[in-house]
Amino acid sequence: MAEKIKGMRLEQRHGKARVRVGRVWKTEDGRHSFAEWSVSITLLSDCLPAYIHGDNSSIVATDTMKNTVYVKAKECSEQISMEDFAIGLGKHFTSFYEQVTAAIIKIVEKPWERMYIDGQSHEHGFKLGSEKHTTEVTVKKSGALLVTSGIEGLAVLKTTKSGFEGFVRDKYTILPETRERMLATEVTASWRYSFESLSSIPAKPLYFNERYLNVKKVLVDTFFGPPKEGVYSPSVQSTLYQMAEAVLARFPDISSIQLKMPNIHFLPINLSTKDNLIVKFEDDVYLPTDEPHGSIEASLSRILSKM
Ligand SMILES: O=c1[nH]c(=O)c2[nH]c(=O)[nH]c2[nH]1
Structure with missing residues:
Protein backbone atom coordinates (compact mmCIF):
# COMPACT_ATOMS: atom_id res chain seq x y z
CA MET A 1 0.00 0.00 0.00
CA SER A 142 -11.37 -8.39 -6.65
CA GLY A 143 -10.63 -12.14 -6.89
CA ALA A 144 -7.56 -11.50 -9.08
CA LEU A 145 -4.89 -14.04 -8.36
CA LEU A 146 -1.25 -14.83 -8.96
CA VAL A 147 0.09 -18.29 -8.14
CA THR A 148 3.74 -19.26 -8.29
CA SER A 149 5.27 -22.51 -7.15
CA GLY A 150 8.87 -23.49 -6.88
CA ILE A 151 11.67 -25.75 -5.79
CA GLU A 152 14.52 -24.87 -3.48
CA GLY A 153 17.72 -26.83 -2.91
CA LEU A 154 17.53 -29.35 -5.75
CA ALA A 155 21.19 -30.41 -5.73
CA VAL A 156 22.28 -32.28 -8.87
CA LEU A 157 25.67 -33.33 -10.19
CA LYS A 158 26.99 -35.17 -13.21
CA THR A 159 30.55 -36.41 -13.53
CA THR A 160 30.89 -35.95 -17.30
CA LYS A 161 29.06 -34.69 -20.42
CA SER A 162 29.82 -31.11 -19.52
CA GLY A 163 32.25 -28.59 -20.95
CA PHE A 164 32.89 -24.89 -21.35
CA GLU A 165 34.63 -23.54 -24.45
CA GLY A 166 34.81 -20.48 -26.64
CA PHE A 167 34.35 -17.90 -23.88
CA VAL A 168 36.06 -14.51 -23.80
CA ARG A 169 39.83 -14.79 -23.38
CA ASP A 170 41.79 -11.76 -22.27
CA LYS A 171 44.79 -10.93 -20.13
CA TYR A 172 42.87 -11.88 -16.97
CA THR A 173 41.76 -15.30 -18.22
CA ILE A 174 43.44 -18.50 -17.05
CA LEU A 175 40.52 -20.97 -17.19
CA PRO A 176 41.34 -23.67 -19.76
CA GLU A 177 38.76 -24.65 -22.34
CA THR A 178 37.34 -28.09 -21.73
CA ARG A 179 34.87 -30.64 -23.04
CA GLU A 180 35.23 -32.78 -19.96
CA ARG A 181 34.34 -31.54 -16.51
CA MET A 182 32.07 -32.09 -13.55
CA LEU A 183 28.77 -30.15 -13.50
CA ALA A 184 27.14 -29.49 -10.14
CA THR A 185 24.43 -27.06 -9.12
CA GLU A 186 21.66 -26.46 -6.64
CA VAL A 187 18.58 -25.52 -8.61
CA THR A 188 16.15 -22.91 -7.31
CA ALA A 189 13.12 -22.71 -9.58
CA SER A 190 9.94 -20.73 -9.47
CA TRP A 191 7.19 -20.88 -12.03
CA ARG A 192 4.06 -18.88 -12.50
CA TYR A 193 0.73 -20.44 -13.34
CA SER A 194 -1.50 -18.81 -15.91
CA PHE A 195 -4.62 -18.87 -13.68
CA GLU A 196 -5.51 -15.28 -12.99
CA SER A 197 -8.68 -15.47 -10.96
CA LEU A 198 -10.07 -17.53 -8.13
CA SER A 199 -12.67 -18.98 -10.49
CA SER A 200 -10.07 -20.37 -12.93
CA ILE A 201 -8.17 -22.48 -10.37
CA PRO A 202 -8.46 -26.20 -11.21
CA ALA A 203 -10.90 -27.98 -8.92
CA LYS A 204 -8.97 -31.26 -9.04
CA PRO A 205 -7.69 -32.09 -5.55
CA LEU A 206 -3.88 -32.06 -5.23
CA TYR A 207 -3.56 -30.62 -8.77
CA PHE A 208 -0.62 -28.43 -7.67
CA ASN A 209 1.17 -31.29 -5.89
CA GLU A 210 1.03 -33.34 -9.06
CA ARG A 211 2.31 -30.39 -11.13
CA TYR A 212 5.18 -29.85 -8.69
CA LEU A 213 6.30 -33.47 -9.12
CA ASN A 214 5.89 -33.27 -12.92
CA VAL A 215 7.90 -30.04 -13.19
CA LYS A 216 10.63 -31.43 -10.96
CA LYS A 217 10.85 -34.51 -13.19
CA VAL A 218 11.12 -32.44 -16.38
CA LEU A 219 13.85 -30.28 -14.82
CA VAL A 220 15.85 -33.27 -13.61
CA ASP A 221 15.39 -35.34 -16.80
CA THR A 222 16.53 -32.40 -18.93
CA PHE A 223 19.55 -31.75 -16.73
CA PHE A 224 20.77 -35.36 -16.88
CA GLY A 225 19.57 -36.64 -20.27
CA PRO A 226 18.86 -40.34 -20.85
CA PRO A 227 20.32 -42.74 -18.25
CA LYS A 228 22.88 -44.49 -20.51
CA GLU A 229 24.23 -41.76 -22.75
CA GLY A 230 23.31 -38.57 -20.83
CA VAL A 231 23.35 -35.27 -22.72
CA TYR A 232 26.26 -32.90 -23.37
CA SER A 233 26.09 -29.51 -21.64
CA PRO A 234 28.12 -26.74 -23.32
CA SER A 235 27.48 -24.42 -20.35
CA VAL A 236 25.25 -23.98 -17.31
CA GLN A 237 23.51 -21.25 -19.32
CA SER A 238 22.59 -23.66 -22.11
CA THR A 239 21.39 -26.37 -19.73
CA LEU A 240 19.36 -23.85 -17.74
CA TYR A 241 17.67 -22.62 -20.92
CA GLN A 242 16.85 -26.15 -22.04
CA MET A 243 15.34 -26.93 -18.65
CA ALA A 244 13.19 -23.79 -18.72
CA GLU A 245 12.12 -24.41 -22.30
CA ALA A 246 11.18 -28.03 -21.54
CA VAL A 247 8.91 -26.93 -18.69
CA LEU A 248 7.08 -24.33 -20.79
CA ALA A 249 6.78 -26.77 -23.72
CA ARG A 250 5.31 -29.46 -21.51
CA PHE A 251 2.93 -27.49 -19.28
CA PRO A 252 0.52 -25.07 -21.00
CA ASP A 253 -0.75 -23.81 -17.63
CA ILE A 254 2.70 -22.41 -16.73
CA SER A 255 3.34 -18.97 -18.20
CA SER A 256 6.90 -18.31 -17.00
CA ILE A 257 9.72 -19.91 -15.09
CA GLN A 258 12.73 -18.51 -13.31
CA LEU A 259 15.77 -20.69 -12.68
CA LYS A 260 18.80 -20.00 -10.51
CA MET A 261 21.63 -22.45 -11.06
CA PRO A 262 24.87 -21.65 -9.25
CA ASN A 263 27.88 -23.32 -10.87
CA ILE A 264 29.34 -25.23 -7.92
CA HIS A 265 32.96 -25.85 -8.73
CA PHE A 266 34.92 -29.05 -8.26
CA LEU A 267 38.58 -28.17 -8.72
CA PRO A 268 41.07 -30.57 -10.30
CA ILE A 269 43.71 -31.92 -7.92
CA ASN A 270 47.24 -31.74 -9.31
CA LEU A 271 50.06 -32.21 -6.86
CA SER A 272 53.60 -31.84 -8.03
CA THR A 273 56.96 -30.32 -7.30
CA LYS A 274 59.54 -29.38 -9.90
CA ASP A 275 60.74 -32.96 -10.16
CA ASN A 276 58.05 -35.01 -8.48
CA LEU A 277 54.57 -35.56 -9.90
CA ILE A 278 52.58 -36.94 -6.96
CA VAL A 279 49.00 -36.72 -8.23
CA LYS A 280 48.16 -36.03 -11.87
CA PHE A 281 44.57 -35.01 -12.52
CA GLU A 282 42.77 -37.43 -14.81
CA ASP A 283 39.16 -36.30 -14.22
CA ASP A 284 39.15 -38.33 -11.06
CA VAL A 285 40.30 -36.54 -7.87
CA TYR A 286 38.67 -33.17 -7.10
CA LEU A 287 38.55 -30.53 -4.41
CA PRO A 288 34.82 -29.89 -3.77
CA THR A 289 34.04 -26.23 -3.01
CA ASP A 290 31.01 -24.12 -1.98
CA GLU A 291 32.46 -20.71 -2.65
CA PRO A 292 33.06 -18.81 -4.70
CA HIS A 293 30.50 -20.19 -7.10
CA GLY A 294 29.30 -19.06 -10.49
CA SER A 295 25.86 -17.48 -10.28
CA ILE A 296 23.70 -18.05 -13.30
CA GLU A 297 20.01 -17.23 -13.44
CA ALA A 298 17.40 -16.51 -16.06
CA SER A 299 13.68 -16.44 -16.55
CA LEU A 300 11.73 -17.54 -19.58
CA SER A 301 8.17 -16.34 -20.24
CA ARG A 302 5.62 -16.89 -22.92
CA ILE A 303 5.00 -13.76 -24.94
CA LEU A 304 1.24 -13.65 -25.09
CA SER A 305 0.07 -12.25 -28.38
CA LYS A 306 -2.59 -9.59 -27.91
CA MET A 307 -5.20 -9.94 -30.65
O1 LIG B 1 28.93 -23.10 -17.62
C1 LIG B 1 29.66 -22.14 -17.30
N1 LIG B 1 29.22 -20.86 -17.48
C2 LIG B 1 29.96 -19.76 -17.17
O2 LIG B 1 29.52 -18.59 -17.37
C3 LIG B 1 31.24 -20.00 -16.63
N2 LIG B 1 32.24 -19.18 -16.20
C4 LIG B 1 33.24 -19.98 -15.76
O3 LIG B 1 34.34 -19.57 -15.28
N3 LIG B 1 32.92 -21.28 -15.91
C5 LIG B 1 31.68 -21.33 -16.44
N4 LIG B 1 30.87 -22.36 -16.78
Missing part, protein backbone atom coordinates in the same frame (compact mmCIF):
# COMPACT_ATOMS: atom_id res chain seq x y z
CA ALA A 2 1.43 3.37 -0.99
CA GLU A 3 -0.16 6.56 0.28
CA LYS A 4 0.66 10.25 0.25
CA ILE A 5 0.96 12.04 3.55
CA LYS A 6 2.28 15.53 4.19
CA GLY A 7 3.77 15.59 0.68
CA MET A 8 5.55 12.28 1.21
CA ARG A 9 4.93 8.73 0.16
CA LEU A 10 4.39 6.00 2.71
CA GLU A 11 4.51 2.37 1.66
CA GLN A 12 3.48 -0.16 4.24
CA ARG A 13 2.46 -3.77 4.71
CA HIS A 14 2.32 -6.07 7.68
CA GLY A 15 2.05 -9.75 8.36
CA LYS A 16 3.33 -12.76 10.25
CA ALA A 17 6.39 -14.66 9.05
CA ARG A 18 7.20 -18.35 9.43
CA VAL A 19 4.11 -19.68 11.11
CA ARG A 20 4.92 -23.37 11.39
CA VAL A 21 2.18 -25.95 11.16
CA GLY A 22 2.08 -29.72 10.76
CA ARG A 23 -1.11 -31.39 9.53
CA VAL A 24 -2.03 -35.09 9.57
CA TRP A 25 -4.84 -36.48 7.44
CA LYS A 26 -6.16 -39.96 8.15
CA THR A 27 -8.23 -42.21 5.94
CA GLU A 28 -10.65 -44.73 7.37
CA ASP A 29 -8.42 -47.63 6.36
CA GLY A 30 -5.61 -46.27 8.56
CA ARG A 31 -3.38 -44.57 5.98
CA HIS A 32 -1.97 -41.23 7.16
CA SER A 33 -0.71 -38.29 5.08
CA PHE A 34 1.39 -35.52 6.55
CA ALA A 35 2.51 -32.02 5.59
CA GLU A 36 4.69 -29.56 7.49
CA TRP A 37 4.53 -25.96 6.33
CA SER A 38 6.13 -22.67 7.22
CA VAL A 39 3.57 -20.02 6.30
CA SER A 40 4.32 -16.32 5.87
CA ILE A 41 1.45 -13.87 5.52
CA THR A 42 1.61 -10.29 4.29
CA LEU A 43 -1.48 -8.10 4.19
CA LEU A 44 -1.89 -4.95 2.14
CA SER A 45 -4.34 -3.08 4.21
CA ASP A 46 -5.69 0.39 4.73
CA CYS A 47 -4.33 1.10 8.22
CA LEU A 48 -2.61 4.47 7.90
CA PRO A 49 -3.88 5.85 11.24
CA ALA A 50 -1.73 3.24 13.02
CA TYR A 51 1.41 4.69 11.44
CA ILE A 52 0.45 8.33 11.71
CA HIS A 53 -1.68 8.69 14.84
CA GLY A 54 -0.97 5.53 16.85
CA ASP A 55 -4.56 4.48 16.20
CA ASN A 56 -4.67 0.68 15.81
CA SER A 57 -8.40 0.40 15.23
CA SER A 58 -7.96 -0.94 11.69
CA ILE A 59 -5.01 -3.25 12.37
CA VAL A 60 -5.49 -6.99 11.95
CA ALA A 61 -3.12 -8.28 14.62
CA THR A 62 -0.34 -10.47 13.29
CA ASP A 63 -1.16 -12.81 16.18
CA THR A 64 -4.64 -13.21 14.70
CA MET A 65 -3.07 -14.05 11.33
CA LYS A 66 -1.04 -16.78 13.04
CA ASN A 67 -4.14 -18.22 14.70
CA THR A 68 -5.96 -18.18 11.36
CA VAL A 69 -3.33 -20.54 9.92
CA TYR A 70 -4.18 -23.12 12.60
CA VAL A 71 -7.93 -22.63 12.22
CA LYS A 72 -7.76 -23.06 8.45
CA ALA A 73 -5.43 -26.09 8.81
CA LYS A 74 -8.02 -27.64 11.15
CA GLU A 75 -10.80 -26.90 8.63
CA CYS A 76 -8.98 -28.79 5.84
CA SER A 77 -10.48 -32.17 6.54
CA GLU A 78 -9.06 -33.64 3.31
CA GLN A 79 -5.42 -33.47 2.23
CA ILE A 80 -4.81 -30.22 0.35
CA SER A 81 -1.91 -28.79 -1.66
CA MET A 82 -0.15 -25.85 -0.08
CA GLU A 83 -1.04 -23.73 -3.12
CA ASP A 84 -4.74 -24.37 -2.41
CA PHE A 85 -4.15 -23.74 1.29
CA ALA A 86 -2.46 -20.41 0.46
CA ILE A 87 -5.30 -19.46 -1.89
CA GLY A 88 -7.82 -20.26 0.85
CA LEU A 89 -5.95 -18.11 3.37
CA GLY A 90 -5.67 -15.24 0.87
CA LYS A 91 -9.38 -15.49 0.12
CA HIS A 92 -10.16 -15.41 3.82
CA PHE A 93 -8.06 -12.32 4.63
CA THR A 94 -9.29 -10.34 1.64
CA SER A 95 -12.97 -11.16 2.13
CA PHE A 96 -13.22 -11.21 5.95
CA TYR A 97 -11.53 -7.83 6.51
CA GLU A 98 -12.85 -4.81 4.68
CA GLN A 99 -9.58 -2.86 4.95
CA VAL A 100 -7.47 -5.67 3.46
CA THR A 101 -7.07 -5.16 -0.28
CA ALA A 102 -4.58 -7.97 -0.99
CA ALA A 103 -2.88 -10.85 0.75
CA ILE A 104 0.45 -12.41 -0.15
CA ILE A 105 0.91 -15.89 1.26
CA LYS A 106 4.23 -17.70 1.02
CA ILE A 107 4.67 -21.30 2.12
CA VAL A 108 7.70 -23.56 2.26
CA GLU A 109 7.05 -27.26 2.76
CA LYS A 110 9.41 -29.43 4.74
CA PRO A 111 10.20 -32.42 2.47
CA TRP A 112 8.73 -35.27 4.51
CA GLU A 113 8.45 -38.29 2.22
CA ARG A 114 6.56 -41.49 2.84
CA MET A 115 8.83 -44.21 4.16
CA TYR A 116 9.32 -47.48 2.28
CA ILE A 117 10.17 -50.61 4.26
CA ASP A 118 11.22 -53.63 2.20
CA GLY A 119 9.71 -51.98 -0.87
CA GLN A 120 6.34 -51.41 0.82
CA SER A 121 5.02 -47.93 1.54
CA HIS A 122 4.53 -47.30 5.23
CA GLU A 123 1.05 -46.27 6.43
CA HIS A 124 2.24 -43.59 8.84
CA GLY A 125 6.06 -43.37 8.58
CA PHE A 126 7.92 -40.49 6.88
CA LYS A 127 11.54 -39.47 6.40
CA LEU A 128 13.04 -36.12 5.52
CA GLY A 129 14.05 -35.67 1.88
CA SER A 130 16.14 -32.85 0.45
CA GLU A 131 14.63 -30.32 -1.95
CA LYS A 132 11.74 -28.15 -0.81
CA HIS A 133 8.46 -27.23 -2.48
CA THR A 134 7.61 -23.53 -2.20
CA THR A 135 4.69 -21.34 -3.19
CA GLU A 136 3.75 -17.67 -3.26
CA VAL A 137 0.15 -16.67 -3.84
CA THR A 138 -1.25 -13.16 -4.14
CA VAL A 139 -5.00 -12.78 -3.77
CA LYS A 140 -6.69 -9.43 -4.38
CA LYS A 141 -10.08 -8.41 -3.08
